[in-house]
Amino acid sequence: xxxxxxxxxxxxxxxxxxxxxxxxxxxxxxxxxxxxxxxxxxxxxxxxxxxxxxxxxxxxxxxxxxxxxxxxxxxxxxxxxxxxxxxxxxxxxxxxxxxxxxxxxxxxxxxxxxxxxxxxxxxxxxxxxxxxxxxxxxxxxxxxxxxxxxxxxxxxxxxxxxxxxxxxxxxxxxxxxxxxxxxxxxxxxxxxxxxxxxxxxxxxxxxxxxxxxxxxxxxxxxxxxxxxxxxxxxxxxxxxxxxxxxxxxxxxxxxxxxxxxxxxxxxxxxxxxxxxxxxxxxxxxxxxxxxxxxxxxxxxxxxxxxxxxxxxxxxxxxxxx
Numbered sequence: 369x370x371x372x373x374x375x376x377x378x379x380x381x382x383x384x385x386x387x388x389x390x391x392x393x394x395x396x397x398x399x400x401x402x403x404x405x406x407x408x409x410x411x412x413x414x415x416x417x418x419x420x421x422x423x424x425x426x427x428x429x430x431x432x433x434x435x436x437x438x439x440x441x442x443x444x445x446x447x448x449x450x451x452x453x454x455x456x457x458x459x460x461x462x463x464x465x466x467x468x469x470x471x472x473x474x475x476x477x478x479x480x481x482x483x484x485x486x487x488x489x490x491x492x493x494x495x496x497x498x499x500x501x502x503x504x505x506x507x508x509x510x511x512x513x514x515x516x517x518x519x520x521x522x523x524x525x526x527x528x529x530x531x532x533x534x535x536x537x538x539x540x541x542x543x544x545x546x547x548x549x550x551x552x553x554x555x556x557x558x559x560x561x562x563x564x565x566x567x568x569x570x571x572x573x574x575x576x577x578x579x580x581x582x583x584x585x586x587x588x589x590x591x592x593x594x595x596x597x598x599x600x601x602x603x604x605x606x607x608x609x610x611x612x613x614x615x616x617x618x619x620x621x622x623x624x625x626x627x628x629x630x631x632x633x634x635x636x637x638x639x640x641x642x643x644x645x646x647x648x649x650x651x652x653x654x655x656x657x658x659x660x661x662x663x664x665x666x667x668x669x670x671x672x673x674x675x676x677x678x679x680x681x682x683x684x685x686x687x688x689x
Contacts (some may be wrong), residue, residue: 369608370434373471374420374468376413376442377404380483380538382547383597384439390635391601396433398426408547417678420464423471430475437479437604440465443512446488446555450508455557461511462518469522479607480519480530481600487616488534493611498533498534498615498660515591515640516615529613530569531603536589536619536656538596539681540676545574548595548683558590558628558677567639572639574626585626587653589619590670592679603666614664619656624673632677 371388375381376397381404388395395413398420409415414433418425420442429435441460444450450457465482472480487509488502504510519530539558542547554560564572577584599618606614624632633639661667673677 369436369604370396371604372398372429372435373441374398374411374431374438375404375443377401377406377409377415378441379549380593380596381439381441382407382408382410383542384600385413385439386547387594387597387601388411388543388604389413390533392396395604396429398429405550408550412544413456413498420468421460423467426471427474428468430471430477435475435477437481437607438449438459438466438468438477439483439600439604441483442671443483443608445485445508447506447508450511454507457507459509462514465515465518469518472528474523475528476526478526479604480528481607482515482519482530484516484532484534485510486534486536486619486654488516490584491649491651492654495655495657496617497657498517499618510614520613529607529611531607531611531613532615533599533603533618534615535596536591536617536654538591540592540594540671540679542594542667543679545683545686547678548687550687557588557626558680559684561639562631562677563680564639565633566685566688568598568688570640571642572630573642573644574630575650577627577645578644579626579652580647581623581652583627586650587623587655589623589655590622590629590673590676591618592676595669595671599661599665599666599667602667604652606665611664614660616661616664617656617658618661619658620669621656621658623653623655627676629673632673633681636678636681650679
């Protein structure tokens, strides 16, 4: 199977490339390196530098390579930035997918695995099911939902099959420690907490400890990036074998409180925790039902919270020294 990974030099894209190559697949990467890194590109993957929004860049790859399945990871994903720069998010996330779909149609490539997000659920609380009402509350979530709908309409019009994956909280690093999350400005809880034990920040702030949960802090769903990446391999096989279009959550089907995450980090090295006030829009509990992915893809996450924390620590320590 020949797989085009758009955004394959980024965090999740690079891990998916590693899993595809472990699985024996041929991988072609298209990335403009705006937020990706050549250091994350697998040496066995064929790399093209180009912009998904520029049709000639995308066409150049399709002209050179026979492609069976396309995977899309080339999105802007920072929620506060999306609020400040909504036009940029619509241009990159939505126009990029439109150009990609148009090129796929032109070259008769009809299988897509698309990276979406739990942000499409908006201020949902509790366990999220794929058939829940989608109500994004920021431009990032809106652009991802717009892409989902565009993919669905194109699939209806052009005999096209897709798997849309909605991610929850992704962290960790590949077991080889050759790749991981390289960003300097981190916003996700686990890598931020890790920074608090390797000297890159002096404490972790927990926003609110008066929620109706077992320890008063918010409950969230965490998944190891390698588990997430492997789900994409299964999704590609599913489509290659004639699977029908599906939308699936990718999460652990359980959750951990923010304090439990802090305690897991504290087991590695002392972590100073400061309790702050609640942030607007934070639900008490947000967990993914992954029953659909388990049933259809036979996908079962292998890694627990301790594994996720330990792998992120090992990688962050490696790149910080």
